[in-house]
Amino acid sequence: xxxxxxxxxxSLTPFRxxxxxxxxxxxxxxxxxxxxKPAYQVEEIPVPKGIAPEIGGLGFTPSGKLVxxxxxxxxxxxxxxxxxxxMQWTRFSDQSLHNANGLFVVSDRxxxxxxxxxxxxxxxxxxxxxxxxxxxxxxxxxxxxxxxxTAGPVPDGKDGFFIALNTAxxxxxxxEHTRGPFSEVSRRGRNFASVEYRGWVMHWDPKTGLTPWAxxxxxxxxxxxxxxxxxxVTDNQGDFRTTNPLYNVQKNAFYGHPSSLVWDPAYVQNNxxxxxxxxxxxxxxxxxxxxxxxxxxxxxxxxxxxLFELTGGKFGPFNGQMLVADAxxxxxxxxxxxxxxxxxQGACVDFYSDHGLRNGSNRMVFSPDGTELYVGQTMRxxxxxxxxxxxxxxxxxxVFEVLAMHLQKDGFELEFTQPVDIGAADQPSAFNxxxxxxxxxxxxxxxxxxxxxxxxxxxxxxxDRRKVNLTYAQMQSQRVMRVTLTGVTSNAxxxxxxMVAYTLNHLAK
Numbered sequence: 001x002x003x004x005x006x007x008x009x010x011s012l013t014p015f016r017x018x019x020x021x022x023x024x025x026x027x028x029x030x031x032x033x034x035x036x037k038p039a040y041q042v043e044e045i046p047v048p049k050g051i052a053p054e055i056g057g058l059g060f061t062p063s064g065k066l067v068x069x070x071x072x073x074x075x076x077x078x079x080x081x082x083x084x085x086x087m088q089w090t091r092f093s094d095q096s097l098h099n100a101n102g103l104f105v106v107s108d109r110x111x112x113x114x115x116x117x118x119x120x121x122x123x124x125x126x127x128x129x130x131x132x133x134x135x136x137x138x139x140x141x142x143x144x145x146x147x148x149x150t151a152g153p154v155p156d157g158k159d160g161f162f163i164a165l166n167t168a169x170x171x172x173x174x175x176e177h178t179r180g181p182f183s184e185v186s187r188r189g190r191n192f193a194s195v196e197y198r199g200w201v202m203h204w205d206p207k208t209g210l211t212p213w214a215x216x217x218x219x220x221x222x223x224x225x226x227x228x229x230x231x232x233v234t235d236n237q238g239d240f241r242t243t244n245p246l247y248n249v250q251k252n253a254f255y256g257h258p259s260s261l262v263w264d265p266a267y268v269q270n271n272x273x274x275x276x277x278x279x280x281x282x283x284x285x286x287x288x289x290x291x292x293x294x295x296x297x298x299x300x301x302x303x304x305x306x307l308f309e310l311t312g313g314k315f316g317p318f319n320g321q322m323l324v325a326d327a328x329x330x331x332x333x334x335x336x337x338x339x340x341x342x343x344x345q346g347a348c349v350d351f352y353s354d355h356g357l358r359n360g361s362n363r364m365v366f367s368p369d370g371t372e373l374y375v376g377q378t379m380r381x382x383x384x385x386x387x388x389x390x391x392x393x394x395x396x397x398x399v400f401e402v403l404a405m406h407l408q409k410d411g412f413e414l415e416f417t418q419p420v421d422i423g424a425a426d427q428p429s430a431f432n433x434x435x436x437x438x439x440x441x442x443x444x445x446x447x448x449x450x451x452x453x454x455x456x457x458x459x460x461x462x463x464d465r466r467k468v469n470l471t472y473a474q475m476q477s478q479r480v481m482r483v484t485l486t487g488v489t490s491n492a493x494x495x496x497x498x499m500v501a502y503t504l505n506h507l508a509k
Contacts, residue, residue, distance in 0.1 A: 039316065039397035042356035045084040045374075045389040047076065054387045055376025057103025057113070058365040068389060069103040069113060069363075071378060072096055075122070077129070080367065084391065093122055093131040101221075102152045103363075104161065114150040114163060117142055117179070119204060138210050140165060141180025141195035145172040148198060151233075151305070152223045160205040162213065164220035164233055167191040167199040167259055185275050186262040190239040190444065191218050199260030201233060201249055215264055216255035216288060221327065221362070222305040227320075230344070232292075234303035234324060242438035242446030244300045245291030246324065246335065248344040256288040256440065277442075285440045292344040293335055294438055294480055294503045297445065300348070301328035302380070304362045306335070311370030315394045317403060317417045323351055323373070325361035327380055330354050332361060332373075332392075336404050341506035347405040350497040358386045367391075401496045402485075407508045411456065411471045412481075414500075418490035419465040425488045428456040431470055432484045448480075479504045 047053045047068070057069030061077070066087075068076040075093040092111075102114030109124040118139045125132040142148055145168030153161035168174065170190045180195040187194040201214045201223070218241055222234035231249040235241060240257045247255055254261070258276035261267045268274050276284070295303060304325040309318050322335040334351035337344055360377035367374065373392040404415040425431070436451035458471035470483075482501040489495070 037395045037397055038355075039395055039399045040352055041393050041395060042352075043084050043391050043393060044356075045087065045391060047389055048089050051076065052387070053376075053389055054378040055363055055389060056099075056101040056378065058363045058374050058376050059103050059105035059111075060365060060368055061105055061108040063108050064368055065108065066365075066374065067092070067103065067105050067111065068376065069097075069100050071099050071101060075111065075113075075131070080372075090129050092124070092129065095131075095134070099149055101149050101362075102163070104153050104155065112137070112153050112161070114152055116140070116149055119153060119161075119163065137206070138204050139179065141178070141197060142175075143168050143178045143182070143195045143198075144175030145169055147172060147191070147219070149221070151221050153204065154223050154225045156203065156225055156231075157229060159207075160203055162223055162225060162231060163202045163204060163210075164217060164223045165198055165200055165202060166219050166221070167193050167217070167257065183262050185273055186259050188275075189259055189277055191257065191259060193259040193263065196263050197260070198263075199257055200263070201231075212263070213251055214249050214253050214255065215260040216253075216257050217260065218257040222303060222324065224306040224308065224322075226308060227310060232306050232322070234306055236302050237297060237445050239444050240440070240442055242441055242443075243297040244295040244303050246293040246295070246303065246306065246348075247289070248292045250289065253289040254287050255291075256284070258284055281440065281442065288440070290505050291503065292337065292505075293346055293348055294501075295324075295333065295348055296448075296480070296482060296501050299350075299499070299501070300324075300326055300331070300333055302326060303333070305364055307364045307366070309366075311366060314370030315366065315373065316399050317401075318351075323364065324348075325364050325375065327360055327362050327378065330357045330359045330361075332357070332364075332375070336402075338406060340407055340508060343506055345407075345503050345505045347500050347502040349402055349405075349500040352392060356390075357392070358388060358390065360386045398493070399496065400490045400493050402500050405500055405502055407502070407504065408469065409508045410475065411469065412483075412502065413467055413469050414483075415467045416488075416490070416495075418493075420461070420468070421489045421492065422465065425468070425485065426459060426461070428459055430485060430487050431456050431459065432486065433470075433472070434482045434484075435476070435479050436482075437479055475504070475507055477504055477507050 051073045054071040056071040059067040065077045077092045078087040078089045099116040104112040113120045119137045121135040122131045123133040147169035152163035193199040203211045203213045219236040220233045224232045233247045261276040304327045306324045324333040331353035332351045337346035362378040363376040379387040400418045403417045406413045436448035456470040460469045485498045
């Protein structure tokens with residue numbers, strides 16, 4: 001009940017008092033009724049004092065314990081409680097791990113952790129809840145630059161794992177003695193790969209070790225293996241990155257950042273000192289595999305871990321879609337993917353932003369029952385990011401959002417989670433559309449090029465008002481089409497998030 005209700009009621013006439021009593025007794029909706037809970041709610045999870053809450057990995061053990069990998073303060077475990085302040089924490093490992101930024105929980109007693117220099121198996125041998133053994137499974141080459149962090153490991157659905165290795169940054173130095181072969185050729189540039197396989201996605205198998213898988217990455221701070229066997233990697237805007245991309249990674253493919261090419265035997269076969277930074281942009285562009293989704297810059301500042309929502313409806317209506325954390329904005333992005341002409345592409349839309357969510361989201365995991373999303377943040381000064389641990393709880397409330405965006409030959413079909421009100425958004429003016437592209441360039445970031453405003457030529461709603469077909473006069477490939485919806489309501493409730501952007505690599509046939 002609103003705090004102002006009592007004095008207001010006392011000022012009413014007896015007739016109005018009687019009328020108000022009838023309304024409240026009937027349970028009817030009124031301005032005085034209890035406001036409904038939001039569908040999603042952020043909760044703060046305090047960690048023990050003395051812990052630097054820079055989160056590099058999250059997971060759950062088979063027994064239901066939350067595992068929190070910190071970048072500097074070891075590994076914590078706790079059984080989640082309704083009141084997050086009552087969680088009882090245990091230090092599974094109190095070792096100061098080296099910039100740990102990836103976690104896979106094998107069992108209650110065993111974990112795989114990606115540190116900056118290595119993949120480490122951490123084991124509790126005697127079952128007392130505290131790790132006893134730290135076993136190096138694979139080592140990563142290092143120049144000494146602070147930027148050479150890792151993402152993963154993520155399981156490949158068999159016995160192996162995928163790991164993504166960052167390039168180094170020009171704002172840091174390299175050591176005189178490096179781990180792994182050193183290349184003077186690839187020491188140039190803003191982000192460089194002066195030691196072997198920096199800027200690569202690697203595959204690790206316990207029997208065969210590390211194998212190079214794909215190259216051309218800049219700062220791939222997120223990697224995930226999809227339920228259909230697809231591999232996904234996020235990368236960060238910068239040199240050779242005009243905006244933030246999401247890649248569907250294929251073996252041996254090149255993804256645009258050239259520094260890592262010096263470690264590709266096929267690339268340097270005829271010239272061991274071949275310098276990819278001197279290669280014409282047109283040739284590099286012809287070699288590269290485009291992103292499945294290009295996140296509009298500003299909407300996404302620094303994408304981190306992608307995570308598939310596979311809760312079967314326990315976390316809302318978005319089962320099967322992808323969520324992407326952002327380490328430089330108080331936002332989690334939702335990605336709606338589809339295959340067109342044999343390749344993945346799709347749209348992105350806001351899932352949750354602000355409303356208690358901190359800046360700096362780095363890693364995510366769903367609770368075993370699927371009703372909560374745990375989010376770990378990590379400090380990054382350049383991003384004004386903060387650190388800590390939160391969870392987003394699904395309260396089961398009504399969600400009104402764009403559920404899907406499907407490409408058609410002459411436009412798009414938008415599907416909504418709820419029926420849209422009759423008369424709302426029946427005109428093309430309700431679907432303000434911008435079309436643009438991000439040109440491939442060696443510069444640090446870049447603008448939306450050849451931007452144009454367009455408008456649908458026709459708007460056709462389905463009988464149940466759950467879907468709308470938007471027709472455009474012209475559809476072009478190699479464009480992003482960003483649609484901003486205005487006046488779209490369901491039972492007078494406004495749409496939760498109104499901007500959706502589709503990356504159109506291929507046209508529908």
